[in-house]
Amino acid sequence: MPARTVGIKDVAAAAGVSVTTVSHVLNDVPHTRTSEETKERIRTAAEALGYRPNRLARGLRTRTSEMVGLVTEEIATTPYAGQIILGAQEAATSRNLALAIINASLNRELEVGPEEIRSLLERHVDGIIYATVFHDEVVPPAEMRKSPSVLIGARDATGEIPSVVPDERAGAASVVDMLAGRGHRRIAFLASSVDVPATRGRAVGYAEAMASAGLDTSGLIVEGDSEAGGGYAAALAVLNRPKDVRPTAVFCYNDRMAMGAYRAVAELGLRIPDDVSIVGFDDQAPLPRSLFPALTTVALPHYDMGAWALNTLADQIAGHAENRLLASHPTLLACPIVAGDSVSAPRA
Amino acid sequence: MPARTVGIKDVAAAAGVSVTTVSHVLNDVPHTRTSEETKERIRTAAEALGYRPNRLARGLRTRTSEMVGLVTEEIATTPYAGQIILGAQEAATSRNLALAIINASLNRELEVGPEEIRSLLERHVDGIIYATVFHDEVVPPAEMRKSPSVLIGARDATGEIPSVVPDERAGAASVVDMLAGRGHRRIAFLASSVDVPATRGRAVGYAEAMASAGLDTSGLIVEGDSEAGGGYAAALAVLNRPKDVRPTAVFCYNDRMAMGAYRAVAELGLRIPDDVSIVGFDDQAPLPRSLFPALTTVALPHYDMGAWALNTLADQIAGHAENRLLASHPTLLACPIVAGDSVSAPRA
DNA sequence: CTGAAAGCGCTTACAG
DNA sequence: CTGAAAGCGCTTACAG
Structure with missing residues (x-):
């Protein structure tokens, strides 16, 4: 059991204000006319106490986990799964989301596995990215269609989920x-x-x-x-x-x-x-x-696909989604030529 | 906002018992002499309603997230990071833990980055695995020493954290x-x-x-x-x-x-x-x-190191840790020969 | 605008 | 053994 950590109450006590005010100030809630001075006092107190908000508690209250799930098929055998993860992860970090990763076995039946999705949903992820290999299109499980989601490497047969593939x-x-x-x-x-x-x-x-x-x-x-x-x-x-x-x-x-x-x-x-x-x-x-x-x-474009998927997902979660538009056709990402020394003009 | 999901209260109501009993039965609390019949009724109700416990709520109450963090240095450039992740992830799944993955830039100063650790701690992970590359030993940040943790690929200079490296x-x-x-x-x-x-x-x-x-x-x-x-x-x-x-x-x-x-x-x-x-x-x-x-x-042995790290970490979390013993020396994992066709007896 | 209070969905002492 | 109630640490209507 980790020692009792410092909570919002401690900050409020230290700064001599209510927890409401602390919450407002730390979360930059607009229209709150707390004096600059008080704000500063709160921030200083939070800093001094080493306060870090408990995301579990916040998540319980706001019904959001600030965590998204990434399901990768056969991460072990796909050479570049690491790049997809990296692209998604860096985008996640910049949007203040955590990334939970879960492996799925490659599914020849062109249907993504519902178990992995369920496990993620139980943890109340805000959205799901499913990266497939070798498929033209897949039929995502119903669970996935209910929450924000994005497909990498395959088109959604039902046309509901945005997807991204290499061009x-x-x-x-x-x-x-x-x-x-x-x-x-x-x-x-x-x-x-x-x-x-x-x-x-x-x-x-x-x-x-x-x-x-x-x-x-x-x-x-x-x-x-x-x-x-x-x-x-x-x-x-x-x-x-x-x-x-x-x-x-x-x-x-x-x-x-x-x-x-x-x-x-x-x-x-x-x-x-x-x-x-x-x-x-x-x-x-x-x-x-x-x-x-x-x-x-x-x-x-593995890295780019990972980043694109996460950003698209985050937009969906934030509500400004144009899903239908994106879902109708897979987004194509460019495959750039990487120059080596194996090409020259033909010899006369 | 996802639709209101079915909670433990709904199950209790459906089964005609208290939430306490539901909690006890579903979590297999010992010494609870609820009749088999009632237990069955509760399980059936839970199943019928599609009840899935909210891990966020449980985590808030039990001060545990059932999630561990895996920090990998340079996941993109390490060819086998995928195998480490896979090994850790499969072990995590079998122990009912989620795995949050976060990338860290390679740190030439032989010190792991505290920021990544903090971000994980904020999400109240139960423990941390830090996979490094190219280091003999590292000085883990204080945050890491405070919670259960394991090192992959490098020895802890302070001798407090168990580690695993290839032999x-x-x-x-x-x-x-x-x-x-x-x-x-x-x-x-x-x-x-x-x-x-x-x-x-x-x-x-x-x-x-x-x-x-x-x-x-x-x-x-x-x-x-x-x-x-x-x-x-x-x-x-x-x-x-x-x-x-x-x-x-x-x-x-x-x-x-x-x-x-x-x-x-x-x-x-x-x-x-x-x-x-x-x-x-x-x-x-x-x-x-x-x-x-x-x-x-x-x-x-990338896969094995990932699995070993997660199992060792889970043991620490569960409390039956012999950290000191494990931390004194890195655990060495075997590197097996993979036979191809490039070896024969020398020609006479 | 600010603060007291309710409530997110669980678990767990505690009284019965 | 069982159930009513408190409480985990936050956010957010709501009353002042």
Whole structure:
């Protein structure tokens, strides 16, 4: 049992005023014409006594906990869950909210688990952020729809909850634009055979950007599994051609495939970026900077999504919500290119 | 404002008993001889009404929040912070505690930040776990010493707080033992030039195990910076020798250096593991499995440390603490070898 | 505008 | 053993 801490009563006694006044002054309640002098006396007393308001008591009274819950699916296996947490946490700190984190197992049925939500609700969190992986859309449990909430990484099938996802398509398109801008014409794409939203988004972004740049993709798309081994095999297939039809740039579905592509390039006796430029996706540390030359890749906006989710949630809680507007379509966050040394203009 | 939820009074009314009885029954208070029948009636009523006790109210009354705080330094840059969180979180769930997470910036002055602790204390957490990186020992703020607390990754300089750290030394020694057991005699070590506890622990473990295996280390220890580039240079230096004096195995300070070593091996026209075995340290995803052949490495017990910390903390809170005993020395957790395909017996 | 008092939803001595 | 009542530390109508 921690020792009895100093309460608002102690401050009131020390300052010679009522607890009401202390509460008003410390919480900056407007329209209270307490003299500056008294206010100062109260603040000094609070400071001297080391007074810290008991948030539990306040929460009980105001029916608010100033705490929000963050449920992350498979935090352990998602490389960047840490960045989502960090983004949410820093935003939470700046809005004076605490963040309770809870892990949920990945749910193949595309339904988020109600147990985690219930546990959070029992603690009277003011709102909930649910971060999913690998889903296009999910059906949130009823509990979640009743309180302020935000989805990261998936759209709400019922269209009620705002969500935020990476703009994979634009990210992929920007890679093609960048390569085409450097003068590349034969840009290969190592596609993933794993059926997740990112697979489609990146493939579509590549195809669209190639089309609008007037570039042909025939024979330039090779599919492989999304690990280094798959990238190795796919890169070998697409690069083992005579120089005049060989791609001058290879855009890989992700960094792990790019790592395999590096090996294929080396085995074929080619050099990066002189003979072929390589671009990855994910910015999955520590890969890009551990490769030689450092891999040019595309970062996922994990930190930004975490921050966006928390701010959107805090706005909902504060009441100035335009939920419907936000919920109708997922908010897309940009995936910026992270420059390494694996891209150059094609050799003449 | 969430709608008025069902409270203990509602349950009492529905079951026709007093709130005292409801509280007793639902909390399994011993020595209460309420009839089984009444108990059942209360439980049924609670269930039917969907009653969930308000933890804020309970916390206010019992001066306990059933919530513990986890402060992580640089969660974003520590690859495995997610595993620490997961370990702590799963243990917390099984002990019916919530976990509030808060990030702290890395503190070079070897003192943990009091602000984070204060913020947690204001929310009346029952205890605090502070996970540090890169420190031998830290001086925890006074606030932390006053309430139950546990340190991950560093020893408490004042010897009051229990702590848990990876047994880097034994992990490194086990690698040498394993390689020596396979018949290797010339085992090189790519040491890190960065001065952190892990650097010393792994170097000492290597040296001790080599000595007790009766193996010579002269000319076999090369220092480099702890990235792929440093590993590349160091591996080149130690492997570019005539076959009869060339190491048959290279133990790298970490996986990133091992990645550089792979490149050096390839440039020298050698093969892994036929010509040289390579072992890393950290099990830093996705490196070990993205390399070809898959890297044999040593895992850090992040999950276990998180779980150990939470359980130790929960024990302290529950009162059966043997803090002094635990605090006198950091608890060492084993770093298991994770087998890949980069080790074989030396070629005849 | 200020202060006395009620009340948030629980737990727990205490009297019956 | 059971229930009425006090009280955890706040905030906030409400009366003065």
